[in-house]
Amino acid sequence: MHSAHLLDHTAEPAPGIGVGQRVGVWTGVGGGGGVVGLFLGAFLVDAADWRWLFALPVVLIVVAMAMTLKSVPNSFARSRHSFDTIGALVSTVAVVGLIFVLQEGPERGWTAPVTLISLAVGLGSTVGFVVWELRRRDASLLDVRLFRERGLAGGSITLLVTFGVQAGITVVLLPFFQAVLGWSALLSSVAMLPMAVALIVASGVAPRLAAQIGVRWTLAIGIALTGVGLALMALFVSVDGGYPSVLAGLLALGFGAGLAMTPSTEAITRSLPREKQGVASALNDVTREFGTALGVALLGALLSAGYRSSIDGRLQGIPQGTADTARDGIANALETASSTGPRAQDLVHAAQQSFVDGWQQAMWVGTAVMAALFVYIALRGPKNPAPVAADEAEVIENAAAR
Numbered sequence: 001m002h003s004a005h006l007l008d009h010t011a012e013p014a015p016g017i018g019v020g021q022r023v024g025v026w027t028g029v030g031g032g033g034g035v036v037g038l039f040l041g042a043f044l045v046d047a048a049d050w051r052w053l054f055a056l057p058v059v060l061i062v063v064a065m066a067m068t069l070k071s072v073p074n075s076f077a078r079s080r081h082s083f084d085t086i087g088a089l090v091s092t093v094a095v096v097g098l099i100f101v102l103q104e105g106p107e108r109g110w111t112a113p114v115t116l117i118s119l120a121v122g123l124g125s126t127v128g129f130v131v132w133e134l135r136r137r138d139a140s141l142l143d144v145r146l147f148r149e150r151g152l153a154g155g156s157i158t159l160l161v162t163f164g165v166q167a168g169i170t171v172v173l174l175p176f177f178q179a180v181l182g183w184s185a186l187l188s189s190v191a192m193l194p195m196a197v198a199l200i201v202a203s204g205v206a207p208r209l210a211a212q213i214g215v216r217w218t219l220a221i222g223i224a225l226t227g228v229g230l231a232l233m234a235l236f237v238s239v240d241g242g243y244p245s246v247l248a249g250l251l252a253l254g255f256g257a258g259l260a261m262t263p264s265t266e267a268i269t270r271s272l273p274r275e276k277q278g279v280a281s282a283l284n285d286v287t288r289e290f291g292t293a294l295g296v297a298l299l300g301a302l303l304s305a306g307y308r309s310s311i312d313g314r315l316q317g318i319p320q321g322t323a324d325t326a327r328d329g330i331a332n333a334l335e336t337a338s339s340t341g342p343r344a345q346d347l348v349h350a351a352q353q354s355f356v357d358g359w360q361q362a363m364w365v366g367t368a369v370m371a372a373l374f375v376y377i378a379l380r381g382p383k384n385p386a387p388v389a390a391d392e393a394e395v396i397e398n399a400a401a402r
Contacts, residue, residue: 220378
């Protein structure tokens with residue numbers, strides 16, 4: 001009786017707010033929160049002291065804990081199986097191995113022994129994880145058979161790629177604002193806010209758009225806009241063009257990400273029955289975090305590789321030691337430029353232009369990834385869900401029956 005009452009209580013929707021709208025609010029806060037966090041961090045460093053970066057999260061955690069205890073209803077789930085320790089360990093090795101390849105491949109060389117060993121370990125562990133999870137079936141950490149469901153597969157892949165692009169863009173943008181445009185950390189963070197605002201607005205629009213044209217095409221439009229944003233930045237970014245050369249791309253990327261994140265999250269949760277919603281929540285979080293790590297590693301690596309390739313041809317006449325330092329990154333190039341005497345401005349310009357070249361390379365690769373994702377979603381995207389009201393009524397009816 002207690003369990004049935006608990007399930008019935010947790011299934012009740014917020015008055016006047018549909019499932020899609022609630023997911024949209026959550027997505028907007030989650031997606032925009034990262035950019036707002038950058039702004040707060042930069043503000044504390046510039047206006048106060050860097051130590052406040054560690055104090056502020058403690059205060060926010062205390063507030064969040066108090067709100068959780070007051071507002072979040074209690075719930076629990078029983079499992080007949082022990083925790084999948086082997087699956088957790090193997091998946092960790094797989095993720096670490098693949099991330100290491102993307103992060104260190106451009107630095108150490110794609111054919112370096114450590115890169116190839118890491119790639120073999122990452123791929124081997126991934127295959128091993130899938131085989132192990134198929135063997136454990138209902139006792140698995142992640143039942144990989146669930147990915148046969150189009151909504152779960154499409155939503156997960158969209159979240160992984162979209163969060164990866166958003167995180168990778170941050171890695172690329174902040175050095176552009178600070179090293180190329182010469183802005184402070186605070187001003188650079190403020191420059192990111194239009195993307196966050198566009199994302200939050202689109203997250204609110206996405207549920208209504210999905211109700212009109214369907215989840216699949218809402219996802220497709222969001223993915224297409226994200227790709228357009230990357231292409232705009234690749235086409236128009238320049239040292240002389242400054243912030244206006246990337247603003248249109250930022251807005252398109254933010255709006256596209258907002259449209260893609262909300263229906264993809266809802267597609268994941270709707271693809272699994274109520275008793276599997278813990279799995280849906282965990283999968284939703286894992287794809288976001290893994291996508292973020294992949295995006296930072298991949299776009300950061302492409303930017304670094306493009307920068308080194310471009311600056312090599314611009315270092316004629318620069319002392320060897322200074323040139324070697326400049327190859328390590330734009331920040332090092334700007335710091336050591338003063339030691340080159342009359343060639344200082346030449347080195348600064350070479351580093352800035354090389355950074356833009358690397359930026360364009362990373363953005364075009366991101367555009368190609370989004371194009372491939374668009375084709376996949378258009379052909380194999382989630383089907384339209386059942387009406388929200390009927391879905392919620394069914395959940396409440398099943399909960400009461402228990």
